[in-house]
Amino acid sequence: MIDEQKSKPEKSRIAILTPDDLETPPLSLTQLAWRRFQRHKPAMIGLVVLALLVMYALGGSIFYSEKFANFNDTSRRLLAPTSEHPFGTDSIGRDVLARTIYGGQISLLIGLTAVIVETVLGILVGALAGYYGGFVDSILMRITEAMLNIPEIFLLIVMAKYFGGKIPELDIFGRTFSGSVVVIVLIIGLTSWMYLARIVRAQFLSLKENEFVLAARATGTPNIEIIFRHILPNSVAPIVVSATLGVANAILSEAYISFLGLGVQPPTATWGNMLDGANNYLESAPWLWFFPGLLILLTVLSINFLGDGLRDALDPRSRTV
Amino acid sequence: METASMEYLLEVKNLRTLFHTPEGTVFAVNGISFHVDEGETLAIVGESGCGKSVSMLSILQLIPVPPGEIAGGSALYRGRDLLKNSEREMEEIRGQEIAMIFQDPMTSLNPVLTIGRQITETLLTHKKMDQRAAQKRAVELLDMVGISDPAQRLSDYPHQFSGGMRQRVMIAMALACGPSLLIADEPTTALDVTIQAQIVELVTRIRNQVHMAVIWITHDLGVVAGIADRVLVMYAGYIVETAKVTDLYENPCHPYTIALLQALPRVDRRRDRRLKSIPGAPPSLLMEPLGCPFANRCEHVIEHCRESNPPLLPVDKKNHSIACWVNVRTGKPR
Numbered sequence: 001m002i003d004e005q006k007s008k009p010e011k012s013r014i015a016i017l018t019p020d021d022l023e024t025p026p027l028s029l030t031q032l033a034w035r036r037f038q039r040h041k042p043a044m045i046g047l048v049v050l051a052l053l054v055m056y057a058l059g060g061s062i063f064y065s066e067k068f069a070n071f072n073d074t075s076r077r078l079l080a081p082t083s084e085h086p087f088g089t090d091s092i093g094r095d096v097l098a099r100t101i102y103g104g105q106i107s108l109l110i111g112l113t114a115v116i117v118e119t120v121l122g123i124l125v126g127a128l129a130g131y132y133g134g135f136v137d138s139i140l141m142r143i144t145e146a147m148l149n150i151p152e153i154f155l156l157i158v159m160a161k162y163f164g165g166k167i168p169e170l171d172i173f174g175r176t177f178s179g180s181v182v183v184i185v186l187i188i189g190l191t192s193w194m195y196l197a198r199i200v201r202a203q204f205l206s207l208k209e210n211e212f213v214l215a216a217r218a219t220g221t222p223n224i225e226i227i228f229r230h231i232l233p234n235s236v237a238p239i240v241v242s243a244t245l246g247v248a249n250a251i252l253s254e255a256y257i258s259f260l261g262l263g264v265q266p267p268t269a270t271w272g273n274m275l276d277g278a279n280n281y282l283e284s285a286p287w288l289w290f291f292p293g294l295l296i297l298l299t300v301l302s303i304n305f306l307g308d309g310l311r312d313a314l315d316p317r318s319r320t321v
Numbered sequence: 322m323e324t325a326s327m328e329y330l331l332e333v334k335n336l337r338t339l340f341h342t343p344e345g346t347v348f349a350v351n352g353i354s355f356h357v358d359e360g361e362t363l364a365i366v367g368e369s370g371c372g373k374s375v376s377m378l379s380i381l382q383l384i385p386v387p388p389g390e391i392a393g394g395s396a397l398y399r400g401r402d403l404l405k406n407s408e409r410e411m412e413e414i415r416g417q418e419i420a421m422i423f424q425d426p427m428t429s430l431n432p433v434l435t436i437g438r439q440i441t442e443t444l445l446t447h448k449k450m451d452q453r454a455a456q457k458r459a460v461e462l463l464d465m466v467g468i469s470d471p472a473q474r475l476s477d478y479p480h481q482f483s484g485g486m487r488q489r490v491m492i493a494m495a496l497a498c499g500p501s502l503l504i505a506d507e508p509t510t511a512l513d514v515t516i517q518a519q520i521v522e523l524v525t526r527i528r529n530q531v532h533m534a535v536i537w538i539t540h541d542l543g544v545v546a547g548i549a550d551r552v553l554v555m556y557a558g559y560i561v562e563t564a565k566v567t568d569l570y571e572n573p574c575h576p577y578t579i580a581l582l583q584a585l586p587r588v589d590r591r592r593d594r595r596l597k598s599i600p601g602a603p604p605s606l607l608m609e610p611l612g613c614p615f616a617n618r619c620e621h622v623i624e625h626c627r628e629s630n631p632p633l634l635p636v637d638k639k640n641h642s643i644a645c646w647v648n649v650r651t652g653k654p655r
Contacts, residue, residue, distance in 0.1 A: 029433075029478070134387070210428060211423055211424075211425055211428040211429040212428060212429050212430055212431040212432075214383060214423065214429070215421075215422075215423055215429040215430070215491070215494075216431070216442075217383055217415065218381060218383060218415055218416065218420065218421040218423075219415060219416035219420065219442070219443045219494060219495070219497075220411075220412045220413065220414070220415035220416035220417060220443065220446065220447060221412070221416075221442065221443070221446065222412055222446070223408075225442075225446070229434075229442075230431050230434070233431075233433040233434065234431070234432065234433050236433075
């Protein structure tokens with residue numbers, strides 16, 4: 001970005017302000033943010049890669065049915081990639097390509113929904129603590145700190161073990177999800193809201209001192225509306241960034257616990273439990289871990305780049321247009 | 322002064338507001354009493370930190386508690402004590418009955434909401450209007466405060482308005498529900514002089530149109546002369562002088578008011594003379610003063626001033642009172 005600024009001489013920026021141009025409406029905040037985002041090359045690459053991955057996971061189901069992804073034929077187990085099975089087959093003869101497609105759907109779904117749980121919780125806790133302060137703040141923040149003190153992976157494992165298998169299978173959009181998907185979403189959401197709560201609280205602590213909050217109160221606006229309609233929209237930028245990075249974390253967390261065999265249970269595939277299945281064949285059948293691993297890597301990397309770009313684009317202090 | 326309290330729109334009695342800070346208790350407002358009639362304009366003047374804004378915020382229960390504390394007194398609005406109201410009841414009063422506009426229009430509008438949203442909000446919550454009626458009313462309001470193209474501008478954000486325009490929007494928001502009392506907390510301080518004049522003119526015009534009482538907080542005595550019916554002069558959390566605006570300018574009686582008026586530049590005076598300033602600084606509000614809070618800066622100070630704080634007592638006419646032990650004209654105790 002610095003290079004670009006240098007390459008543009010100062011003169012041209014002044015020349016922009018011709019009377020004709022002044023007639024055009026000023027750019028909205030969203031347009032400015034989008035411009036800044038486009039300047040962030042890694043973020044744009046991340047966005048494109050992510051879009052391709054989503055297309056891969058969703059579009060792939062046109063070519064392969066879920067039945068095919070779960071169909072096993074032990075006579076063709078552990079086949080190396082061929083034209084018939086481009087990503088090879090796994091230890092019980094399922095097609096790895098089809099499983100990465102359906103696993104991707106589950107992994108992305110878990111990432112997104114876990115972040116929704118995380119964001120709702122984090123915003124609620126952070127907003128109430130920050131806005132009301134005092135006693136409410138103390139209680140909520142002590143709970144947050146207590147949660148932060150427990151190592152996340154421990155919490156995940158214990159909760160996965162405890163809740164695993166207690167929720168029956170679900171039918172959503174004509175597909176059957178193992179109940180463990182819901183469990184995983186909930187426990188990832190329940191163990192990751194603390195950082196967001198702290199961010200939101202800090203935002204509220206500073207934003208509530210603004211005169212527009214006093215002005216809103218002076219017109220008789222109820223507290224709930226001040227919290228959610230006046231202050232929350234002002235802190236959207238850090239929340240969006242945090243939630244974006246949260247998707248990557250949730251996908252990784254899902255991979256952890258599934259790799260440990262506590263996550264989503266087969267036959268429902270996820271990138272995480274495909275790695276679990278590859279555990280015994282690290283050297284003899286590398287295609288088992290290579291493809292799901294690569295997909296996780298690409299997803300997490302591009303989401304992180306995306307989050308990075310969003311952070312720069314939504315930062316009110318960055319004035320580069 | 323002895324008339325029944327029901328006649329007043331707002332009657333504040335003996336209001337005391339404290340702030341408990343790590344440095345100690347700040348005595349921000351120390352037992353002030355005043356009243357506002359229907360349709361009247363009352364100006365409150367005084368230097369920064371003398372309790373003007375805090376007393377108004379106390380009346381609306383907008384003081385942050387803690388550290389703030391309304392330690393006593395009452396604020397009867399149409400005979401009902403606002404200080405005893407619950408938060409829910411105050412939400413009904415604020416905006417509907419008593420509206421307030423603030424000093425800095427740059428920060429008192431929410432930067433991420435369109436001004437249409439911000440104006441219609443009060444209408445939707447208080448008047449239970451539907452979206453379309455609220456939009457229509459918002460256009461009327463913007464038109465009334467002199468914003469051109471009001472229908473188009475509803476979807477604009479605050480950063481697309483200039484300072485004076487934003488203050489007009491603030492006024493439109495305040496007027497949305499037709500309040501009987503508008504508290505204007507230094508609404509012109511952050512604006513330049515020509516815009517100030519426009520805003521003063523605007524508020525005066527609207528006040529006459531809708532017969533609304535106004536409390537105008539300012540430290541600009543020039544604005545006061547143009548707009549107010551009566552004036553309160555505050556110092557260190559006390560009311561030191563109250564009079565009709567003409568009386569105050571013709572015959573100021575409290576040494577502080579006299580000093581303030583002398584510190585004002587005037588076009589009909591010789592330019593080469595230096596303006597008179599008041600020596601010293603206002604007292605710390607961390608303790609209640611034993612004597613008169615102005616004693617240390619006063620030209621007319623006598624022994625008694627340092628021993629006991631003077632109450633607000635009538636001077637000559639029934640509406641002119643000062644809190645001073647000395648008759649400034651003669652220099653003798655009164």
